[in-house]
Amino acid sequence: MTALSVTVPSALLARVHADAPLVQCITNYVAMNIVANALLAIGASPAMVHAEEEAGEFAAIAGALTVNIGTLSPVWVSGMKAAVAGAKTAGKPWVLDPVAHFATGFRRKTVAELLALRPTVIRGNASEIITLAGEKGAGRGIDSGDPVELAEDAARRVAISQGAVVAVTGKTDFVTDGAQAARIVGGSDLMPRVTALGCSLTGAVGAFLAVAPDVPFAATVAALAAFAEAGETAASGAGGPGSFAVAFLDALYNLDGHALDARVEAQPASAPSSLSAPSLA
Amino acid sequence: MTALSVTVPSALLARVHADAPLVQCITNYVAMNIVANALLAIGASPAMVHAEEEAGEFAAIAGALTVNIGTLSPVWVSGMKAAVAGAKTAGKPWVLDPVAHFATGFRRKTVAELLALRPTVIRGNASEIITLAGEKGAGRGIDSGDPVELAEDAARRVAISQGAVVAVTGKTDFVTDGAQAARIVGGSDLMPRVTALGCSLTGAVGAFLAVAPDVPFAATVAALAAFAEAGETAASGAGGPGSFAVAFLDALYNLDGHALDARVEAQPASAPSSLSAPSLA
Amino acid sequence: MTALSVTVPSALLARVHADAPLVQCITNYVAMNIVANALLAIGASPAMVHAEEEAGEFAAIAGALTVNIGTLSPVWVSGMKAAVAGAKTAGKPWVLDPVAHFATGFRRKTVAELLALRPTVIRGNASEIITLAGEKGAGRGIDSGDPVELAEDAARRVAISQGAVVAVTGKTDFVTDGAQAARIVGGSDLMPRVTALGCSLTGAVGAFLAVAPDVPFAATVAALAAFAEAGETAASGAGGPGSFAVAFLDALYNLDGHALDARVEAQPASAPSSLSAPSLA
Numbered sequence: 001m002t003a004l005s006v007t008v009p010s011a012l013l014a015r016v017h018a019d020a021p022l023v024q025c026i027t028n029y030v031a032m033n034i035v036a037n038a039l040l041a042i043g044a045s046p047a048m049v050h051a052e053e054e055a056g057e058f059a060a061i062a063g064a065l066t067v068n069i070g071t072l073s074p075v076w077v078s079g080m081k082a083a084v085a086g087a088k089t090a091g092k093p094w095v096l097d098p099v100a101h102f103a104t105g106f107r108r109k110t111v112a113e114l115l116a117l118r119p120t121v122i123r124g125n126a127s128e129i130i131t132l133a134g135e136k137g138a139g140r141g142i143d144s145g146d147p148v149e150l151a152e153d154a155a156r157r158v159a160i161s162q163g164a165v166v167a168v169t170g171k172t173d174f175v176t177d178g179a180q181a182a183r184i185v186g187g188s189d190l191m192p193r194v195t196a197l198g199c200s201l202t203g204a205v206g207a208f209l210a211v212a213p214d215v216p217f218a219a220t221v222a223a224l225a226a227f228a229e230a231g232e233t234a235a236s237g238a239g240g241p242g243s244f245a246v247a248f249l250d251a252l253y254n255l256d257g258h259a260l261d262a263r264v265e266a267q268p269a270s271a272p273s274s275l276s277a278p279s280l281a
Numbered sequence: 282m283t284a285l286s287v288t289v290p291s292a293l294l295a296r297v298h299a300d301a302p303l304v305q306c307i308t309n310y311v312a313m314n315i316v317a318n319a320l321l322a323i324g325a326s327p328a329m330v331h332a333e334e335e336a337g338e339f340a341a342i343a344g345a346l347t348v349n350i351g352t353l354s355p356v357w358v359s360g361m362k363a364a365v366a367g368a369k370t371a372g373k374p375w376v377l378d379p380v381a382h383f384a385t386g387f388r389r390k391t392v393a394e395l396l397a398l399r400p401t402v403i404r405g406n407a408s409e410i411i412t413l414a415g416e417k418g419a420g421r422g423i424d425s426g427d428p429v430e431l432a433e434d435a436a437r438r439v440a441i442s443q444g445a446v447v448a449v450t451g452k453t454d455f456v457t458d459g460a461q462a463a464r465i466v467g468g469s470d471l472m473p474r475v476t477a478l479g480c481s482l483t484g485a486v487g488a489f490l491a492v493a494p495d496v497p498f499a500a501t502v503a504a505l506a507a508f509a510e511a512g513e514t515a516a517s518g519a520g521g522p523g524s525f526a527v528a529f530l531d532a533l534y535n536l537d538g539h540a541l542d543a544r545v546e547a548q549p550a551s552a553p554s555s556l557s558a559p560s561l562a
Numbered sequence: 563m564t565a566l567s568v569t570v571p572s573a574l575l576a577r578v579h580a581d582a583p584l585v586q587c588i589t590n591y592v593a594m595n596i597v598a599n600a601l602l603a604i605g606a607s608p609a610m611v612h613a614e615e616e617a618g619e620f621a622a623i624a625g626a627l628t629v630n631i632g633t634l635s636p637v638w639v640s641g642m643k644a645a646v647a648g649a650k651t652a653g654k655p656w657v658l659d660p661v662a663h664f665a666t667g668f669r670r671k672t673v674a675e676l677l678a679l680r681p682t683v684i685r686g687n688a689s690e691i692i693t694l695a696g697e698k699g700a701g702r703g704i705d706s707g708d709p710v711e712l713a714e715d716a717a718r719r720v721a722i723s724q725g726a727v728v729a730v731t732g733k734t735d736f737v738t739d740g741a742q743a744a745r746i747v748g749g750s751d752l753m754p755r756v757t758a759l760g761c762s763l764t765g766a767v768g769a770f771l772a773v774a775p776d777v778p779f780a781a782t783v784a785a786l787a788a789f790a791e792a793g794e795t796a797a798s799g800a801g802g803p804g805s806f807a808v809a810f811l812d813a814l815y816n817l818d819g820h821a822l823d824a825r826v827e828a829q830p831a832s833a834p835s836s837l838s839a840p841s842l843a
Contacts, residue, residue: 022703030313030329032592032633036757041803046757047662047703048592051635054666061665061702071313073332073356075635100328103342104335140342141303141328193534195317195327240531241322250802253755311594311610352594354613354637381609384623385616421623422584422609474815476598476608522603523811 007218009225009264010257012208017043021210024062024087025203026050026080028070028099031196034245038200041252042226044207052078056086059094063210066202067119068097069110070142077110084117093120093209093216097202100142102131115162120209120216122158123167123202126151133157143192148174156181165216167205169198173224174267177217181267184221186228188235190244197248201227225260226252288499290506290545291538293489298324302491305343305368306484307331307361309351309380312477315526319481322533323507325488333359337367340375344491347483348400349378350391351423358391365398374401374490374497378483381423383412396443401490401497403439404448404483407432414438424473429455437462446497448486450479454505455548458498462548465502467509469516471525478529482508506541507533569780571787571826572819574770579605583772586624586649587765588612588642590632590661593758596807600762603814604788606769614640618648621656625772628764629681630659631672632704639672646679655682655771655778659764662704664693677724682771682778684720685729685764688713695719705754710736718743727778729767731760735786736829739779743829746783748790750797752806759810763789787822788814 022045027035032048039046049058052075059065065087067080087094096119101111111132115122124132126146127139133154138145148170159166160178168174173184191197204226208219230251238244303326308316313329320327330339333356340346346368348361368375377400382392392413405413407427408420414435419426429451440447441459448456454465472478485507489500515528584607589597594610601608611620614637621627627649629642649656658681663673673694686694688708689701695716700707710732721728722740729737735746753759766788770781792813800806 020705028329029310029591030317033314033595033757036592037803037807040755040757045703045705047665048590048633049666050633051668053636054668057666057668058703071329071331073360074334075356075637079635103328104330104338106332106335106338141326141339143301143326193321195314195321238531240534241318242527242530242534245318245530246527246804246808249804249807250800253802253804309610310591311598314595352610352612354641355615356637384609385611385619387613387616387619422607422620424582424607474602476595476602519812521812521815522599523808523815526599526811527808 007212007215009222009260012212012219012222013226013255013257013260015211016207019211020045021063021207022047022061023203023206023210024049024059024065024083025206026055026083027066027068027199027203031068031070031199034196035200035203037249038252039203039207041249042204042207046203050076050079052082055079055083059083059086059092060090062092064092064206065094066097066206067094067114068099068199068202069101069107070099070199072107072110080114084114088117093213095119095121095123095202095205095209097123097199098128098132100139101128102137102139103141118162119164121165121167121205121220122162123169123205125198126168126170129158129166129168130154144170148172165220167220167224169201169224173228175217175220175224180217182221183265183267184224184228184263185265186263187231188244190235190238190241191231193241194245221264222260225263226255228263229255229259288493288496290503290541293493293500293503294507294536294538294541296492297488300492301326302344302488303328303342304484304487304491305330305339305346305364306487307336307364308347308349308480308484312349312351312480315477316481316484318530319533320484320488322530323485323488327484331357331360333363336360336364340364340367340373341371343373345373345487346375347378347487348375348395349380349480349483350382350388351380351480353388353391361395365395369398374494376400376402376404376483376486376490378404378480379409379413381420382409383418383420384422399443400445402446402448402486402501403443404450404486406479407449407451410439410447410449411435425451429453446501448501448505450482450505454509456498456501456505461498463502464546464548465505465509465544466546467544468512469525471516471519471522472512474522475526502545503541506544507536509544510536510540569774569777571784571822574774574781574784575788575817575819575822577773578769581773582607583625583769584609584623585765585768585772586611586621586627586645587768588617588645589628589630589761589765593630593632593761596758597762597765599811600814601765601769603811604766604769608765612638612641614644617641617645621645621648621654622652624654626654626768627656628659628768629656629676630661630761630764631663631669632661632761634669634672642676646676650679655775657681657683657685657764657767657771659685659761660690660694662701663690664699664701665703680724681726683727683729683767683782684724685731685767687760688730688732691720691728691730692716706732710734727782729782729786731763731786735790737779737782737786742779744783745827745829746786746790746825747827748825749793750806752797752800752803753793755803756807783826784822787825788817790825791817791821
């Protein structure tokens with residue numbers, strides 16, 4: 001990542017607007033509509049193609065793939081694996097969203113199989129990332145039971161062991177690839193009251209990855225900055241989660257790229273390590 | 282149900298807010314997003330986990346289970362049965378929403394099988410409850426063709442024969458467990474113009490059941506009161522079903538518990554019976 | 563089609579309002595909620611019944627069937643075929659929405675099989691119709707890469723070869739049955755930024771077909787006019803795709819029938835042919 005100045009969020013958002021990248025999203029039934037609407041609002045072209053019979057073939061056409069296990073079943077897991085295989089063969093990046101992976105044996109097994117296929121980016125809430133690192137989290141179901149700060153060390157460890165960018169989203173987001181790290185500030189307390197905004201963010205990471213596959217850390221940061229900015233904008237006039245969700249899509253559509261750049265705080269990487277902590281901008 | 286004063290809707294809503302109960306919702310593809318959003322707005326934590334491979338395991342973690350047959354298929358029916366089995370083993374209450382169960386042979390068979398598993402609560406529209414009682418209704422598809430008043434006797438009979446709380450929802454809702462009965466007033470003519478609000482109400486019944494599993498009649502009444510209040514609030518400024526749906530989620534989020542209590546009218550139970558008709562409050 | 567005066571859009575909309583036709587929609591996971599809401603807003607009664615075990619039985623009850631292949635899988639294709647068989651046996655019209663049918667081998671095969679079952683109406687975007695006619699389009703995924711004008715000749719050829727009404731929707735819509743043709747003006751640049759409005763339009767074609775099965779060209783034109791009018795109305799106060807989608811459902815609910823009639827421009831049919839080009843109104 002040598003040319004950091006062209007990988008600030010505003011520059012990447014401009015690329016999404018210019019390229020309208022095709023993003024294949026395998027996501028859960030709850031999330032599909034708002035994931036698609038969030039990607040359209042931000043300027044990308046989403047396609048929900050999941051069946052084993054075509055998911056791999058389509059992944060070669062798309063600019064990036066996202067896989068979310070929210071409402072999984074065996075036939076969907078087969079489709080996910082076919083899509084990932086297609087993406088990898090075609091050299092396309094892919095994102096894993098391990099929804100409540102700790103809750104059941106079926107989820108644990110599925111996520112272990114998907115991790116073995118080496119996602120480019122992993123995005124989850126704090127409870128999901130903490131348990132991915134092998135620790136015990138406070139999550140029960142879909143919603144996180146832990147704050148993001150408690151997941152930062154876990155994120156670093158998962159990033160290094162998986163060779164992936166890891167994003168923990170919540171009140172203040174944290175992103176790291178093991179060598180670099182950043183916090184993203186913004187959003188709203190109403191965001192966890194709207195279902196599938198996390199899943200939508202996974203889709204948005206796919207959109208930024210598609211236009212910047214060589215800099216997955218910067219692409220992930222840009223997607224999170226876009227959601228942080230849109231969330232704070234949307235909250236200003238919202239009377240509850242219904243009006244917030246509407247305003248959030250409007251805000252994604254009307255994003256000011258430069259406001260995104262101000263959302264990002266570069267962080268030192270893993271504390272006592274010899275890795276440098278480059279500034280993001 | 283001895284301590285009625287602590288089971289008024291306002292008291293149960295306070296418990297939902299305090300506990301954020303985890304509710305497993307197996308519902309149809311049309312409804313998933315708004316069911317999840319309604320539960321989040323009311324303060325619960327929804328989880329859509331449906332596959333046979335994990336539905337029963339998850340039901341033991343959740344506080345309550347809801348099963349809606351709107352867009353059923355054989356593989357989903359297997360998941361529903363596994364979830365119910367898990368809920369029963371763990372002693373958790375479950376709600377059945379028999380969407381258009383009279384329309385096809387596949388639906389009739391599925392609902393007969395699910396009824397044999399003894400739901401704690403059955404919620405349907407008037408046509409669905411009338412036909413559950415073995416009578417002929419005017420419904421064709423998803424929407425009711427009958428008024429609620431025509432379904433009250435049917436509801437009492439189903440409640441007694443099934444040993445369940447039965448809720449009939451429509452212009453004025455009716456709830457009975459055979460011994461007690463109540464009508465809930467409120468809502469809006471726009472509610473049947475927004476898809477899956479009935480399915481969302483089934484989810485809300487699950488949220489209240491999760492915090493009050495010992496008083497399923499009171500829990501069901503509370504959920505209906507919440508929707509009646511939110512519906513009337515949302516209708517005041519709505520210009521059509523689109524803005525109504527948005528305002529409805531906002532209203533669920535901003536519910537005033539005491540307004541819920543005023544929505545409930547206790548009713549005499551089955552007319553000439555020896556059963557008493559206790560006041561709800 | 564002898565009595566054109568009673569098949570103008572305003573007259574057909576009045577019939578939808580009066581009859582509340584039951585429309586069976588087999589559509590994709592992304593679209594289900596908004597398709598149902600759009601049909602309810604316009605006055606129809608949608609039912610998403612897709613499983614092979616009941617789809618054909620239900621099609622005999624419904625007034626029309628719509629089939630959209632957005633998120634297809636083999637088990638859904640079986641349900642689609644069963645539904646179409648049921649509709650044809652019962653003499654009910656059906657609509658095909660061949661979403662991104664050119665993108666994968668599985669889609670190409672599925673659409674070929676469905677076309678052999680003779681849809682009453684085919685609705686697609688320009689890239690979809692151009693490729694249906696055997697030409698090369700610029701589409702990659704779900705979104706069109708071609709303008710409608712480039713698809714008009716293709717639409718005429720598909721209409722004649724298939725014996726179907728063909729609708730191409732985009733900035734200005736085009737409808738033809740090979741003998742008649744019309745353009746429908748209106749809508750908004752925000753419409754392609756809201757997912758599944760095309761799928762919803764397919765559902766609306768089903769609603770109009772259900773009340774006017776003998777005049778599928780006029781029914782299709784009426785549905786497109788309804789969306790063109792509602793889209794233009796909704797755009798006036800929208801701040802982005804979120805608020806647009808809300809206003810769009812409100813506008814469908816509040817449609818002024820006569821405004822629909824003004825949206826339609828009758829066109830000459832295939833250029834040098836001997837077919838007459840009757841005025842629509």
